[in-house]
Amino acid sequence: MNTSQHPPISKKAFEALASKRSSHSVSIYVPMYKTGKEQNEHLAQANLRRCINEAHSDLVKYALDEEEINNYLKPITDLISEVDLWRNPADGLAVFLNKDGLNYYLLPIAFESRTYVADHFYLKPLLPMYHNDGVYYLLELSGDYVKLYKCSRYSCKELSIEDIAPDQLEKAVGFDYKSKMLQFRSGQATHRAGSFHGHGEGKDDRYEEMIVFFRAIDKGINQLISDKKAPLVLACSAPLHSIYKEANSYPNLFEKYLGGDPEFRDKKEMHQQSWELMKEHFQEIEKSKLNLFTELYHTSKISYTPSEIIPAALKGKIDTLFVRKGPDLFGLYNKENDTVRFDESKKLTNVSLLNFAAMHTFMQKGKVYELEPNDMPVQEQPLSAIFRY
Known part of the structure; x- marks a missing residue:
């Protein structure tokens, strides 16, 4: 989907x-x-x-x-x-x-x-x-419903977890649980995870069952997601969120979550709401890179000189590249003598140097941010870069 x-x-x-x-x-x-x-x-x-x-x-x-x-x-x-x-x-x-x-x-x-x-x-x-659309994972949870999606700003694709994690509590704990789960599904349970202990008959059992269930899911999630830097967002009721946090060992569980029972909610709406939660997180990464450029301004780890940045892009030296929106920059890089020729306009014998730098950076796993001129680290320059070394 x-x-x-x-x-x-x-x-x-x-x-x-x-x-x-x-x-x-x-x-x-x-x-x-x-x-x-x-x-x-x-x-x-x-x-x-x-x-x-x-x-x-x-x-x-x-x-x-x-x-x-x-x-x-x-x-x-x-x-x-x-x-x-x-x-x-x-x-x-x-x-x-x-x-x-x-x-x-x-x-x-x-x-x-x-x-x-x-x-x-x-x-x-x-x-x-x-950029700023980074990958994250959306985990929808209830007692008898588990779905995992790999998402970005523009897409949300369901992943199959059937072979590595239980999709129902009864598969994890091995006995009938439906009456015990009724309060979770109806939203009547308002206890935090810790309050399930010693506050009435059956509450310890329910808590232990959910911990077993969620630990089994957590094990499957860690097995399935190779990039542990990607955030994991939960969609579930407040009580289940509290318990899952205790069972969780995934290193990047996102603090905010989507409340309520996810099973019967519109999937497009869920994706949009989850992206609204994540958008600020990915924008913070861009802000942190801009701050890092400022911190490194008087060092050799940054540059705002196109004649230095363009060869560095080809060599895979750039960690983060900031590219100005608007007028392009045309010319040609000479690999033999490691120099850049700049031209006033597009010609048969030249290329877009902004495209050249952006593509070589991106294809070698660097980050590329296209910014308005006023948002560039050095406003009068079309390129700025943070180097890997």
């Missing part, structure tokens, strides 16, 4: 696009319009047509003739009349064309219109899908 209508491009598909090298590769980004005047007037289609014309003009510079160019761009041109594409729009449309054919994606980003022709695809506009 995936609750996102227009999920992001998977990391695997993204990496496949990034690895392609082919002359005359065309990248196009256009905003789409879900409602209102813009949709009624087909402005998204008009934007795409304008981008196709720009790609046509760029391809002329490669000495291709008119017929070659029209035939080459035809798969993109055909999208304009594809009714279903525009009937169910996303926030943005990303289109990639090379000699192997066409790939296009409806995505949850309202792109600025952009056309780029080179021997590679221009992928920097896609990177916001992968």
Whole structure:
């Protein structure tokens, strides 16, 4: 189950696009319009047509003739009349064309219109899908219901835990429990975990049963989740949350949780609510990186000089890269003498250096944040970086 209508491009598909090298590769980004005047007037289609014309003009510079160019761009041109594409729009449309054919994606980003022709695809506009959207896990719990989801800002996919964890209390404790669990499911139990001891007949038993059940689930969770840095969010009643915290050994159990019985709640709504809990957590990571840049400002561990950052990106030296939104930076990196040439505009023989630095950083497991100019660590510079070494 995936609750996102227009999920992001998977990391695997993204990496496949990034690895392609082919002359005359065309990248196009256009905003789409879900409602209102813009949709009624087909402005998204008009934007795409304008981008196709720009790609046509760029391809002329490669000495291709008119017929070659029209035939080459035809798969993109055909999208304009594809009714279903525009009937169910996303926030943005990303289109990639090379000699192997066409790939296009409806995505949850309202792109600025952009056309780029080179021997590679221009992928920097896609990177916001992968920063501040970090992976987290959502565990839905009740006495006879257990579901685990791997989530991010744009997706929520159910994981199978049947083979490694019990999905019902009776499977963990081995006897009938339903009458004992009634108060949990109805929300009548308001005791904290510690209050189950010595406060009436049967409460110790109920507490011990739940501890056994949750420890079995916890064991399965730890077995299934390899990246223990990913937060685990619970969706359950308050009493069950208190008990699960005692049974838990997962190192990154998130303090906040979604209350109530999750079994019959809308899954898309659950995903949205869980993301609202997690959003601030992932934004704090970005803030911490900006603070770290400031702390390291007078050291060799940071740079805001593009001629230093671009070679460092290629070498995998960058831990965190901040890229300015807005005007691009064009030029060429010469690997032989480790120098960067800067140009005033896009040419046949150069590339987007911002895309170059961002892609090499991201593909080598660095973090990339695209920021408004006023939010950049050094506002007058298009790139800033924290180095790994």
